[in-house]
Ligand SMILES: Cc1cc2nc3c(=O)[nH]c(=O)nc-3n(C[C@H](O)[C@H](O)[C@H](O)COP(=O)(O)OP(=O)(O)OC[C@H]3O[C@@H](n4cnc5c(N)ncnc54)[C@H](O)[C@@H]3O)c2cc1C
């Protein structure tokens with residue numbers, strides 16, 4: 001069976017029906033939010049996070065968040081404020097061959113700018129190599145980092161995060177029992 | 178033995194109890210808030226993740242920070258806080274037996290709000306007593322409060338929100354989650370939480386359960402097996418996973434002991450985690466003057482717990498003569514609207530239905546119908 005409730009990965013149908021995905025026309029104009037929130041849950045911080053009112057939760061709080069691509073400036077405020085980490089930014093206009101993806105990241109260690117890392121898709125499988133463009137920790141994010149990576153354009157629809165980096169023992173603030 | 182009198186005694190200092198205490202005190206009542214922990218906040222204290230729910234309920238804010246805000250409200254409202262105080266009994270005439278800082282005391286209250294939350298379900302299977310097998314809540318306390326990693330290779334049993342969130346937090350703390358095992362054929366918790374784990378490479382084994390845990394003195398292996406529709410194991414589908422920790426996240430059940438002692442009428446609602454006290458829309462149980470709020474009324478969420486707490490606090494205060502009239506009615510209507518909203522949608526349907534049965538049972542009981 002497919003679909004987020006069976007696999008943890010939104011299915012193609014769920015994504016097609018999802019009101020949080022920007023149109024291809026809007027994507028051609030530059031950086032924009034992609035909200036892959038496909039299940040009706042009582043949640044709405046994304047709508048409140050957007051300073052441009054580009055995200056709405058029409059009616060009941062369980063409705064799916066709807067993106068108005070024309071209002072979205074790609075500012076990224078919603079990315080780290082979504083507790084579901086369901087929002088990324090895509091930028092098709094980033095380069096000739098490359099597009100950029102911004103995604104929230106809450107693991108340690110962090111990659112550094114310029115590093116080459118493995119870009120992964122919704123199911124955690126490695127899709128391609130990616131270059132880390134920036135690692136930011138905006139004030140409003142309360143600890144959640146937003147990482148921007150550059151990837152070949154043909155992977156832009158599917159890249160969602162990076163493979164977790166191995167921990168170095170000496171960096172380990174934790175002890176085992 | 179020390180004897181205390183108060184107008185409203187609230188048992189439990191989680192989001193429900195904190196909200197109830199603040200609201201009742203703001204209305205003018207003298208309130209004593211009793212919690213067994215040194216630090217108030219209930220489940221919120223160990224939640225380092227940003228909370229779900231509506232903006233109006235601090236969603237997007239980390240759980241322990243929500244607790245801090247609620248505690249500030251309680252202090253500002255003039256509530257007397259008894260932390261490190263366990264209420265062990267509720268006797269006739271609304272007398273609570275409490276062990277406060279190791280000393281016995283007796284609290285007599287005119288109104289009581291029970292907001293004791295819920296506890297983890299226990300599971301037994303061969304090897305379930307091995308060191309390394311633990312409740313997900315315990316693993317979370319180790320990682321988030323004591324900053325001790327329970328293990329390096331974790332198997333999580335249960336894919337409800339607790340299983341999913343604790344898995345993610347253990348990964349944040351540096352562990353690897355080698356599997357999330359779920360008996361049902363679908364993931365129990367929110368898709369967005371499951372998606373975080375999938376992106377991070379965690380495999381899900383649905384329609385599977387743990388057959389046995391083994392190891393020499395400590396957990397080393399977890400054997401899982403596929404299950405059919407009636408949860409019977411399918412021979413030949415066993416799979417052995419190497420792991421040093423097996424976390425059990427098999428659901429929560431309401432902490433109802435004090436409500437039983439009080440003589441409240443109960444009903445059985447599986448969607449809420451088991452037996453729950455019947456209550457009316459004002460959160461009053463079938464025992465006059467005894468109110469309930471939060472997970473004790475059925476396992477839901479912090480946002481619903483806060484709203485139910487407010488409702489219970491306002492109602493308890495009202496029945497003592499604090500606050501009345503149109504303003505109070507409007508406030509209660511607003512709370513009810515937010516509660517309905519939180520239980521809207523497809524996933525909320527079962528909770529909506531369960532709540533309706535719970536309030537209907539209270540009404541029946543009052544009319545002498547006798548619901549169980
Ligand atoms: C891992 C996890 C993640 C969660 N994530 C979210 C989320 O993102 N969003 C959300 O809305 N909800 C979330 N929840 C649910 C939320 O935490 C609970 O629904 C909420 O805390 C319930 O509130 P409560 O006040 O009813 O009970 P609790 O928070 O359980 O508080 C009850 C308190 O009462 C105390 N107590 C009990 N009995 C006694 C007694 N006899 N004497 C003295 N003290 C007593 C307990 O020690 C406890 O402190 C999560 C829960 C867990 C476990």
Ligand code: SF4
Pocket residue numbers: 032033049050051052053054055071072073074075076077078079
């Ligand atoms: S990227 Fe900025 S403008 Fe676009 S939806 Fe998110 S918060 Fe709004």
Ligand code: SF4
Pocket residue numbers: 035037043044045046047065081082083084085086087369
């Ligand atoms: S904040 Fe995130 S999880 Fe919540 S509704 Fe918005 S997109 Fe979905």
